[in-house]
Amino acid sequence: MSRRSRSGRAASEPDDGVPADGVPGAQAPADGVPDGEAVADAAHPTRRTVLKAIGIGGGTVLLAGTGVVGVRAERNGVWSVGEGAPWQLWSTWQDAPGTTALVAAGALAANPHNLQPWSWAAADDGIDLYDDPTRAMPLGDPDGRERIVGYGCALANVVLAARARGLRAQVQAWPDPAEPGHIAHIALSDGPAPDAREQRLAAAISHRHSDRGPYQDAAVDAAVLDDLVSGTADRGTEDLGAEGPGAEVVWVTEPAARATLGDLYVEATAAIIADEPVSVEAFSWFRNDRAQIERYRDGLTLDCQGMSPLMLAAAKILPAQSRTSGDAYWLKSTRQVHTATAAAYGIIRVADVGSATDRLAGGQLLQQVHLAATDAGLGLQHLNQIGERVDRDRALGATDQFSERWAQVLGIPAGQALVSFRLGHPTRTPHPSPRRTLTSIGV
Numbered sequence: 486m487s488r489r490s491r492s493g494r495a496a497s498e499p500d501d502g503v504p505a506d507g508v509p510g511a512q513a514p515a516d517g518v519p520d521g522e523a524v525a526d527a528a529h530p531t532r533r534t535v536l537k538a539i540g541i542g543g544g545t546v547l548l549a550g551t552g553v554v555g556v557r558a559e560r561n562g563v564w565s566v567g568e569g570a571p572w573q574l575w576s577t578w579q580d581a582p583g584t585t586a587l588v589a590a591g592a593l594a595a596n597p598h599n600l601q602p603w604s605w606a607a608a609d610d611g612i613d614l615y616d617d618p619t620r621a622m623p624l625g626d627p628d629g630r631e632r633i634v635g636y637g638c639a640l641a642n643v644v645l646a647a648r649a650r651g652l653r654a655q656v657q658a659w660p661d662p663a664e665p666g667h668i669a670h671i672a673l674s675d676g677p678a679p680d681a682r683e684q685r686l687a688a689a690i691s692h693r694h695s696d697r698g699p700y701q702d703a704a705v706d707a708a709v710l711d712d713l714v715s716g717t718a719d720r721g722t723e724d725l726g727a728e729g730p731g732a733e734v735v736w737v738t739e740p741a742a743r744a745t746l747g748d749l750y751v752e753a754t755a756a757i758i759a760d761e762p763v764s765v766e767a768f769s770w771f772r773n774d775r776a777q778i779e780r781y782r783d784g785l786t787l788d789c790q791g792m793s794p795l796m797l798a799a800a801k802i803l804p805a806q807s808r809t810s811g812d813a814y815w816l817k818s819t820r821q822v823h824t825a826t827a828a829a830y831g832i833i834r835v836a837d838v839g840s841a842t843d844r845l846a847g848g849q850l851l852q853q854v855h856l857a858a859t860d861a862g863l864g865l866q867h868l869n870q871i872g873e874r875v876d877r878d879r880a881l882g883a884t885d886q887f888s889e890r891w892a893q894v895l896g897i898p899a900g901q902a903l904v905s906f907r908l909g910h911p912t913r914t915p916h917p918s919p920r921r922t923l924t925s926i927g928v
């Protein structure tokens with residue numbers, strides 16, 4: 486694995502110290518709470534007005550436990566973030582019987598928009614991973630690039646969980662050419678005792694979450710970045726099924742390069758928002774309240790947007806927000822939080838982003854880096870607006886607006902940047918995202 490690192494100081498935080506006014510971070514245009522002022526009219530008081538009314542604007546907390554506010558607070562889990570059946574797997578996966586626990590580990594991996602687009606089969610000597618074509622975003626991910634990266638993330642978790650139990654797990658990708666929906670077979674056999682790194686990464690499976698909050702204004706040491714990647718190329722690579730040159734991480738830490746990259750993410754976010762069908766599709770995977778979360782146990786939620794506790798409570802108490810106002814907040818938080826407080830960007834580089842096996846290998850590396858970051862106490866958020874626009878332009882037959890500029894700032898040929906993320910020292914504790922039941926994913 487090679488590393489390109491340009492050291493530098495993190496960009497400055499937004500001036501009020503509460504980035505984006507506590508706005509939810511966002512993967513999808515659907516992620517947010519609207520800017521109250523953007524949606525204000527006589528019938529709808531501004532969000533700011535409401536926040537002031539409940540005491541948040543002035544720094545006083547008056548989240549009343551009675552009346553409408555109390556009912557909505559209770560109903561939307563203001564007092565019980567991350568508690569309940571949709572989040573149980575995070576703490577119980579290790580207790581599942583036999584190899585079902587390994588599937589549970591896979592299901593806890595990062596995956597695009599939390600679609601959880603899979604089903605699984607588990608036997609004593611092997612596990613199978615299948616595509617679930619009903620869980621897809623054909624406009625946002627038109628040729629399944631992110632989807633396959635997500636499968637790679639899931640495989641990494643399975644392999645690490647197996648290793649931690651002294652099992653060897655050998656991944657065979659697309660074992661049956663006649664069945665493209667059969668993503669992988671993982672053969673299990675007795676293996677060596679896990680080494681310390683494998684144990685640490687497996688232990689991080691329960692604690693890894695996407696951190697969409699602001700990061701501290703502090704650089705991450707180059708040696709720490711190196712350590713996130715080193716070790717992923719040892720005996721892991723063979724079992725993880727990374728083929729050929731596999732995948733590597735390109736780090737961007739130098740301030741000018743970060744600033745240029747940040748501008749590209751913001752521009753790509755604006756382009757997604759302006760593309761209404763894509764925005765509508767993403768919004769369909771946003772679960773605004775507890776009832777939806779309990780029903781679907783997938784998608785993006787307010788809990789996972791990196792808001793401060795006060796803002797999260799307010800967002801849950803206020804009425805559900807519209808797609809367009811959520812989009813506006815997503816753009817704002819991309820500019821004022823995500824890119825403004827990124828201490829480093831990591832780009833998973835492969836030989837060919839169009840290759841399915843490269844995508845799978847890239848996802849395996851991505852998940853390992855995320856687990857290593859969790860183990861090191863760092864925050865990490867996937868950021869893929871640029872790649873999504875590249876794919877969308879291609880699907881539309883439109884002029885590619887981003888590939889060349891992206892490749893130029895990364896210093897690599899176009900067509901090799903698979904997925905990317907931002908990284909930094911966290912300021913908040915990210916919350917878990919919901920997961921479907923093991924029964925509903927086949928085991």
Ligand SMILES: Cc1cc2nc3c(=O)[nH]c(=O)nc-3n(C[C@H](O)[C@H](O)[C@H](O)COP(=O)(O)O)c2cc1C
Pocket residue numbers: 511512513593594595596597598599630631632634635638693694695697784785789866867868869870904916917918
């Ligand atoms: C290939 C891929 C692309 C993703 N892209 C984004 C993104 O652009 N922005 C973002 O906030 N999260 C992104 N995510 C993170 C997912 O939304 C997240 O993994 C999912 O919601 C589950 O949450 P968790 O990671 O906290 O378990 C991506 C994840 C994967 C695997």
